[in-house]
């Protein structure tokens with residue numbers, strides 16, 4: 026175990042330890058391989074992609090320019106990325122605006138029944154979204170919100186809010202109570218306590234939470250395809266649009282998939298440690 | 311400069327029945343260093359936090375300088391507090407930590423700088439003003455916490471076990487420095503500790519709490535020589551006072567040795583089970599056959615060099631009883647010796663209700 | 670102290686102050702609470718109402734109250750029962766498999782070795798991949814009989830190509846889900862492993878416990894809350910799986926789960942809103958039962974936090 030490293034670890038330099046390290050690398054490549062293959066195929070010609078697996082070939086960026094080019098009548102890459110971008114950014118902003126005060130009220134100055142309230146938020150994640158999609162569709166149609174970005178913004182906010190509250194509460198409860206009391210005694214008003222004591226401590230947690238919301242919203246497909254099939258559609262739908270029943274499409278699909286996943290993969294790589302601490306700390310100190 | 315007064319102040323935490331602090335009455339004089347002492351969970355921190363405004367006062371009132379602050383938020387009480395874990399703002403430098411309260415008061419930057427440097431000089435913190443708390447040693451952090459308190463020149467200092475995170479040697483040293491600093495500044499101070507040695511060495515007066523109830527407030531000397539009740543008698547003093555339960559129906563004797571009392575105690579008036587208290591230094595080992603001595607066997611000898619504490623096992627009312635006796639100088643007593651113990655100093659008597667009998 | 674009036678008693682003043690404080694504490698919670706109630710509970714109530722009506726859009730018909738007929742239909746509907754079964758099996762197997770694999774990988778990564786951080790980064794990548802992309806890549810580039818890498822590997826060892834996604838639709842989907850969720854479980858469990866104090870392990874070693882006994886008697890009990898958390902969060906997401914199925918099998922044999930089924934009956938094509946609503950209410954009730962159980966687990970986790 027990692028914490029034993031300081032002490033003498035039996036087996037660290039043995040054959041067994043060596044094999045375990047090799048195994049870890051192997052497992053790593055196994056998990057990563059489909060992603061690697063997808064990116065690789067994006068640089069192939071359709072002829073290279075639609076054939077027996079090929080590791081070596083003459084790379085081309087032709088597919089990337091093709092999928093990002095406009096095709097009349099179809100959802101263009103530009104539209105999809107801009108719809109996704111705004112839906113994701115604005116919904117994440119709303120999530121944070123709603124979740125930060127709520128998490129404050131569940132941890133730093135807890136309301137009397139904070140546990141029940143937290144349960145309520147989490148329990149809404151248990152509600153199957155299919156059970157709500159029909160009325161949502163009807164409401165959206167009544168309000169003329171179908172095929173707009175706004176409907177996705179509202180629903181992505183609702184979708185990510187419970188998780189954000191859960192994670193932020195964990196980060197907030199890491200702020201020592203005495204620190205806030207010290208600030209109070211030092212004469213800081215509520216805003217002073219928040220801006221000079223709490224925020225600097227929880228800022229990394231806020232960033233990680235926002236990133237997780239971005240990831241889930243960016244990858245969301247179900248609501249987008251149900252509510253915005255015509256306009257205001259997002260990247261996942263653009264990706265599926267590259268599946269064709271006529272002719273070869275694998276290289277194009279790979280190029281589109283690579284473009285679609287890249288932003289989130291990079292964000293996730295950067296935030297990996299904090300994200301998981303936020304998820305796990307809520308339950309475990 | 312301020313006086314502090316608790317007037318029948320109680321705190322009952324939500325969801326609990328028993329008050330954590332029960333009808334506390336306490337007058338603290340201007341410039342006094344009052345120590346609140348008691349076992350863990352006795353309500354010391356709660357009492358301090360009530361004064362700070364960090365806990366509601368469910369009943370009664372608290373006054374600072376005759377001003378009723380019962381309902382005032384901490385910001386309006388002009389107090390400074392040193393926390394057990396220091397509660398230094400991790401992202402701020404030492405200087406910013408110390409100047410934070412001044413900044414909240416809107417004091418201009420130059421003035422702030424001057425006062426922070428002044429406090430830093432008093433506390434030998436000048437070289438560290440630009441460091442972050444995490445780059446300081448435990449003792450330095452403790453001093454920063456102190457600095458944050460003194461820089462404001464508040465009405466009252468509140469300290470909740472400020473030394474308990476230091477190692478033993480540093481604790482003893484800091485204890486003296488702290489008492490000295492308080493005396494120089496002359497700021498009324500309420501100091502919480504569970505360590506009775508700290509309480510006795512530092513306090514102008516010491517208030518003993520148990521289960522949220524104030525047991526006694528007195529100067530250390532008086533607390534030691536005239537404990538008001540059985541709890542205080544047992545809590546103050548190290549090693550603890552010998553406390554023996556005695557059936558008082560036929561006079562008061564321990565293991566056959568009649569206990570001498572001073573004139574204010576009327577032994578004949580006692581009945582039921584009472585407690586006799588006698589400090590180890592008021593017992594001594596004597597030669598066999600001394601009248602009213604207690605015969606027993608030595609079980610442990612705690613040798614401290616200048617003195618030794620000898621544990622003597624005897625039989626009292628059918629049970630084993632161990633008395634601790636202080637033997638001055640170099641002792642020749644060894645485990646297994648048969649010895650006699652005699653009363654050579656004042657004794658204390660606590661009635662069936664635990665209260666002190668006589669003066 | 671402005672609010673102090675001379676004719677109210679001190680106790681009343683304290684009470685008033687405490688009430689005010691309680692109100693002040695509730696205030697920041699209200700926007701999030703109201704928003705959540707409106708967006709999640711209102712549609713649910715509408716579904717509840719629709720479920721007692723007969724209402725088809727194509728061909729258009731007026732909404733008509735029919736009582737519990739939709740429910741009796743739902744319970745006798747064989748396809749619904751199959752979908753429910755599929756949901757249960759898919760969720761259960763993918764959660765269990767990803768927890769087991771995730772634990773294994775976490776143990777593997779909890780040793781210091783060259784490139785530890787890099788390998789962890791490689792392994793978490795599948796969790797970040799967009800579900801539709803995951804489904805499409807696996808179906809077309811791994812599982813495909815003609816061009817799939819998996820089949821190419823099988824061919825090398827002399828096994829005939831298999832079109833996985835159509836031959837084993839359900840298990841192909843489970844495979845992709847496990848690929849995506851093992852990294853998630855791994856990260857949570859890794860957090861647990863790294864929170865374990867080394868002195869406990871060392872004490873066990875000194876006491877002569879075998880590595881096996883140490884794992885089962887010390888490490889695993891310590892990991893329990895982390896595993897529970899992983900199961901809880903995993904189930905929440907995996908029970909709602911939709912994207913993978915749509916792009917991989919379109920609901921091919923044995924792979925239509927409840928979300929897909931309900932969708933097919935309503936705005937996904939069936940347009941029978943009344944009966945689709947009844948299905949979704951049944952799902953909600955079932956999920957509530959599951960959620961009660963899940964929340965009990967959560968409650969245990971929070972107790973632990975308070976004790977700490």
Ligand SMILES: Nc1ncnc2c1ncn2[C@@H]1O[C@H](COP(=O)(O)OP(=O)(O)O)[C@@H](O)[C@H]1O
Nearest residue numbers: 323326330348349350351352353354355356357
């Ligand atoms: N926030 C709280 N809620 C409920 N009970 C508390 C709270 N804080 C302290 N207590 C209880 O009040 C009593 C006194 O606590 P405290 O003042 O912290 O004691 P001390 O500082 O003397 O160790 C203890 O029994 C403790 O369990």
Ligand SMILES: [Mg+2]
Nearest residue numbers: 354355356470
């Ligand atoms: Mg305390």
